Amino acid sequence: MDIFGVPSQALFGQLLIGLINGSFYALLSLGLAVIFGLLNIINFTHGAQYMMGAFVAYFLLNRLGIGYWWALLFAPLIVGATGVIIERTMLSRLYKLDHLYGLLLTFGLALIIQGLFRQQYGSAGLPYQIPDQLQGAQNLGFMFLPNYRAWVIVASLIVCLTTWYVIERTKLGAYLRAATENPSLVQAFGINVPRMVTATYGFGVGLAALAGVMAAPVYQVSPQMGADLIIVVFAVVVIGGMGSILGAILTGFALGIIEGLTKVFYPEASSTVIFIIMAIVLLIRPAGLFGTQK
Amino acid sequence: MAAISMAPAAATLAYQRKVFIFMAAVLALAPLVVYPVFMMKVMCFALFACAFNLLIGYVGLLSFGHAMFFGMASYVSAHAAKVWGLTPELAILCGTAVATALGFVVGSLAIRRLGIYFAMITLALAQMVYFFCLQAPFTGGEDGIQAVPRGHLFGVIDLSKTFSMYLVVLTIFLGGFVFIFRIVHSPFGQVLKAIRENESRAVSLGYDVDKYKLLAFVLSAGLAGLAGATKALVFQLASLTDVHWSMSGEVVLMTLLGGLGTIFGPVVGAAVIITMQNYLAQLGAWVTVVQGVIFVVCVLAFRRGIVGEIAHALRKPL
Numbered sequence: 001m002d003i004f005g006v007p008s009q010a011l012f013g014q015l016l017i018g019l020i021n022g023s024f025y026a027l028l029s030l031g032l033a034v035i036f037g038l039l040n041i042i043n044f045t046h047g048a049q050y051m052m053g054a055f056v057a058y059f060l061l062n063r064l065g066i067g068y069w070w071a072l073l074f075a076p077l078i079v080g081a082t083g084v085i086i087e088r089t090m091l092s093r094l095y096k097l098d099h100l101y102g103l104l105l106t107f108g109l110a111l112i113i114q115g116l117f118r119q120q121y122g123s124a125g126l127p128y129q130i131p132d133q134l135q136g137a138q139n140l141g142f143m144f145l146p147n148y149r150a151w152v153i154v155a156s157l158i159v160c161l162t163t164w165y166v167i168e169r170t171k172l173g174a175y176l177r178a179a180t181e182n183p184s185l186v187q188a189f190g191i192n193v194p195r196m197v198t199a200t201y202g203f204g205v206g207l208a209a210l211a212g213v214m215a216a217p218v219y220q221v222s223p224q225m226g227a228d229l230i231i232v233v234f235a236v237v238v239i240g241g242m243g244s245i246l247g248a249i250l251t252g253f254a255l256g257i258i259e260g261l262t263k264v265f266y267p268e269a270s271s272t273v274i275f276i277i278m279a280i281v282l283l284i285r286p287a288g289l290f291g292t293q294k
Numbered sequence: 295m296a297a298i299s300m301a302p303a304a305a306t307l308a309y310q311r312k313v314f315i316f317m318a319a320v321l322a323l324a325p326l327v328v329y330p331v332f333m334m335k336v337m338c339f340a341l342f343a344c345a346f347n348l349l350i351g352y353v354g355l356l357s358f359g360h361a362m363f364f365g366m367a368s369y370v371s372a373h374a375a376k377v378w379g380l381t382p383e384l385a386i387l388c389g390t391a392v393a394t395a396l397g398f399v400v401g402s403l404a405i406r407r408l409g410i411y412f413a414m415i416t417l418a419l420a421q422m423v424y425f426f427c428l429q430a431p432f433t434g435g436e437d438g439i440q441a442v443p444r445g446h447l448f449g450v451i452d453l454s455k456t457f458s459m460y461l462v463v464l465t466i467f468l469g470g471f472v473f474i475f476r477i478v479h480s481p482f483g484q485v486l487k488a489i490r491e492n493e494s495r496a497v498s499l500g501y502d503v504d505k506y507k508l509l510a511f512v513l514s515a516g517l518a519g520l521a522g523a524t525k526a527l528v529f530q531l532a533s534l535t536d537v538h539w540s541m542s543g544e545v546v547l548m549t550l551l552g553g554l555g556t557i558f559g560p561v562v563g564a565a566v567i568i569t570m571q572n573y574l575a576q577l578g579a580w581v582t583v584v585q586g587v588i589f590v591v592c593v594l595a596f597r598r599g600i601v602g603e604i605a606h607a608l609r610k611p612l
């Protein structure tokens with residue numbers, strides 16, 4: 001069966017890859033947006049922390065025999081804890097300065113982390129097994145859907161929507177949004193804003209690590225896995241605008257799908273299509289699709 | 295960012311001229327003691343960093359994608375010299391022109407957003423240029439353009455001799471430096487600084503801020519291109535390294551280490567970083583780690599940079 005002259009197998013296959021990539025874009029841009037909302041810092045280390053998540057999962061499995069499911073819990077906690085240390089010892093010194101210094105600092109940290117891992121493990125990828133429960137695939141009639149990939153899409157949707165719910169619909173989220181608007185006023189009401197800032201950074205970093213664990217079986221575990229990805233995620237963030245959590249999630253998935261379709265219809269542009277869309281969005285709506293210009 | 299109090303303008307100018315003459319003398323005599331190709335590399339990157347500093351130091355715009363101008367110009371100049379057989383000055387001119395045009399396109403898009411967004415947009419567009427260079431037929435993909443002939447300047451002077459090449463690079467560097475120096479001290483440069491300090495106020499005074507920013511961006515891109523085009527002839531090579539985001543990071547690092555918003559800082563920063571890369575080259579990924587550490591230390595404890603600290607101690611703007 002052909003659709004627009006393309007075999008449906010290829011079309012749905014790329015659509016699936018697009019959805020998988022989109023899941024990671026959504027998780028990562030969500031973390032960036034949450035951090036940016038409260039800290040006003042673009043976390044350049046995000047890609048390195050995603051990579052650390054994958055490596056932690058790899059170590060847990062190969063050194064301690066702890067499998068995928070526990071890694072989903074432990075890796076974000078461990079990497080999130082390193083994030084808390086970074087926030088307390090370094091980022092917290094920069095809040096009074098120009099926001100660009102935060103970008104420069106986190107860029108430097110990303111170089112350090114990626115350099116250390118590359119020094120230790122080289123540039124080649126390390127394989128990570130798909131957990132037994134998610135081996136195999138479903139025959140959907142028009143295509144084969146590997147169980148693990150279906151799980152990644154569903155899990156990332158659940159995580160994204162839960163985060164959205166917590167931030168937009170709970171009391172904790174209300175504090176968070178209030179502190180984004182006016183931190184000193186919120187502090188005057190007796191809420192410990194600095195601790196909330198620390199926790200937010202740790203949470204955002206944990207999201208990146210979670211994405212890293214989920215990515216480990218799909219892509220290989222390698223020191224550079226987050227370096228180029230983070231630039232694409234930056235473009236996703238510019239397209240979506242960072243004002244809205246739901247916007248970050250939607251834009252992430254949508255761009256993943258668009259990228260997948262480009263691979264089918266015009267493969268030459270598949271690596272640049274997101275940047276081209278960014279340029280067009282900047283021309284038409286500089287604040288981003290869901291953003292508000294300050 | 296790093297603001298420096300305004301000393302009486304004439305005295306400042308005279309002082310900076312003296313430092314400039316000293317720098318020119320050091321660069322002219324350096325090949326007597328230092329490997330000349332190394333010095334040429336330092337000058338190319340110093341010009342690149344000065345061009346970058348024009349934007350971050352005097353307009354307050356952090357471009358995280360300056361490698362696209364540097365690398366694109368280096369490809370175009372290499373292609374012009376090798377395939378079209380142009381003389382070196384025309385090849386460099388071609389590279390610079392393309393970088394300037396690219397600067398106009400990218401600048402028009404990027405100045406629509408401020409601050410952190412500006413940095414992310416330039417980074418993303420530079421990544422797009424990187425993928426373009428990876429796929430375009432004329433760039434030679436992973437191999438790059440190798441064995442670029444240095445040719446004869448104006449068809450007469452043979453540049454394959456290190457001495458004459460050195461003089462050309464020195465002239466280009468000093469010319470570019472003086473040009474930037476003039477821009478910074480011109481009325482145009484004063485408006486740029488006003489935009490850096492308080493953009494809304496500059497708007498309220500009737501300045502078309504976007505036009506000023508765009509012109510500064512185009513100038514910066516063109517000068518970065520000049521540096522890249524020259525570099526391609528010096529090393530007879532244009533490769534993907536020149537357009538990669540890590541190159542954009544390096545130029546940020548050089549400028550930050552030397553001192554944001556100082557005239558001479560980027561030159562010092564470039565010299566330090568290139569020297570460091572030279573000595574650490576065999577250590578592989580450790581170079582990246584050391585660069586990261588310098589970034590972190592500069593941001594946390596050394597925001598004025600080397601020249602900024604010296605200027606602060608001497609109480610004179612450098």
